Amino acid sequence: MTSQWLSYIGSINTPLMVLCFDIIAEAPAAFDHPRRTQYTPGLVRAREAPRLQAVLVRDPVYFAESRNGFCAFQVENTLFNVHQVLLSREQSAFVDMLSLPQPAKGAEGSDETPVFLSDTVQQFRDFLWALYAPPNELFVETGIDRLLNVAEMANKYCFSSLETWTIERIYALAKEPNSGLLNAAAPDVCGRILGVAILCDHQKLQDLVTQHLVSRILWYNTPPEAVLGIAEKYQLHTLIGVCYYRQLVNLERTSICRNSRAAHTAFPESIDIEKRLQFLAAQQSLLRLWEHIRSLPPTLSCAGCPSHAECELAWQLMWFQAGEIDEALRQGSADILGRMKALMLALRKAMAEAPSMTMQCKMAALEAITEIRDEVIEGLVTHFVKPL
Structure with missing residues (x-):
């Protein structure tokens, strides 16, 4: 297992093989693999004024009982203590922070004054899973929520190799017919996959998901509202048009069901005047x-x-x-x-x-x-x- 792990790290960044020896040597006493960590969660209180004076809990998996070579983070109400060498293995957003000199007492990144991150606990936990997981776990992972979290976090914190691996893994699952990822996923999940594809600049995945969503909305009556937000956010014109079109057609069908002789489309009160005029003009144009x-x-x-x-x-x-x-x-x-x-x-x-x-x-x-x-x-x- 150790040789597979080093081979994987070396394939991403050769100098990391040296750094990895430090982690392996230190792991039995300080961290070991997260799933084997024995720890009973304890409670501490945040000291910094800008943060909520709420009771914090140490993460039961990713909080190592060691200070040397580790950095503590607060995410929501949870504390994490992470190997600095993993966070510094690429030119990520953590590198500059970890390289700054800190006073010996009360240094930011310690258990007493952790670095505050504006992520969710699950996002950061999934990100750490990807940093610590051995290759055999990485390459068989199919949980789309976890993969999306990792891709978003890797992009946010500039872990380029991890971002590339994750987005390619998502693409491989999406285009694999037997995986059933896109067919089984809810529309909002497909929309999130589309957003991550755009965020990570993966054009093939973006095209694949867009084509799939267009088909589901037009021919399989998938509600367009679950996708319209992401389409408008990134100005995806084809998808915007398909969503608006499906909304208008659904309104027409509802009007006909209510009154077979209706010569006009009945709009619900939730649609404002501007949107009604827009739809009526589109109706005549079509x-x-x-x-x-x-x-x-x-x-x-x-x-x-x-x-x-x-x-x-x-x-x-x-x-x-x-x-x-x-x-x-x-x-x-x-x-x-x-x-x-x-x-x-x-x-x-x-x-x-x-x-x-x-x-x-x-x-x-x-x-x-x-x-x-x-x-x-x-x-x-x-x-x-x-x-x-």
């Missing part, structure tokens, strides 16, 4: 876009078709007919994607029964429909927010 789409069949790009002109004529006729079916027209005026879904289903059925259309042109037609739908999704925000 209806105009639908009328434009169904009146203008896309051109088929099909090289090598021996009867392309005949295929184009058949395609245009099928497009106009599909745009008039009841399944498309009975959708709400803002529900352009619902209308397009009905249009696509009708076109697929018509093409399957159209022997005059070659297979090449049928494939090109299906691709054209998908491209229009994707363009509509990308541009949803423009119907609600002008200009961006």
Whole structure:
């Protein structure tokens, strides 16, 4: 186990192998591995005026009964005592603090005057877990809450190697179909994963989670409110448009259920006048876009078709007919994607029964429909927010 631990530390930062010997030599007496630490939690009181004069408790796992080479931290009402060598192994935010000379009595970072951190106890505990955990625990960890805490803390305190490892671990879990991470996670957890991906500048994870959330909101009725906050915070225009669109469509459907003859959308009192006007304008804009789409069949790009002109004529006729079916027209005026879904289903059925259309042109037609739908999704925000 010791050789695996040193190999892991060395792969991140070679000089750390020297520092790691100090920890291993000191661990049996002072800390050992956190899970083997024997300690009965005691109570102390904070002395500094700016902090709440509340009873503090020593963390039962990450408070070593040693002073030399350790630094004490207060997080909420909990005290931690941590190896300085672990906190200094990279050019992190702790390095300058630990390098400053301190008076012998009452030095900040001691048990009596701990360094105050504005994190939560669970965040800091998970961060310390990552610093102390052996490789076999790190590489099998699948708890998304813990991994997100570690990524956020590593980013905050500039532990670049730990941040890189954690965000890559989250990405590996997210893209693994068998893990079921994104499918099983609640919308707010997916939103938090998205926020961490942006925080750590991991574009692939950001794109993956965004695509997943768009799909869940549009096609699986995931409540958009759980995601809208993170989308607006980071100005994710596609996701903002999808959330607004789903809110408007849901309002339309609620109005129709209450009164099948309603010609207007009924807004709840919680939506202010400005938002109502914004949604009403978007409703009309989306209806105009639908009328434009169904009146203008896309051109088929099909090289090598021996009867392309005949295929184009058949395609245009099928497009106009599909745009008039009841399944498309009975959708709400803002529900352009619902209308397009009905249009696509009708076109697929018509093409399957159209022997005059070659297979090449049928494939090109299906691709054209998908491209229009994707363009509509990308541009949803423009119907609600002008200009961006």
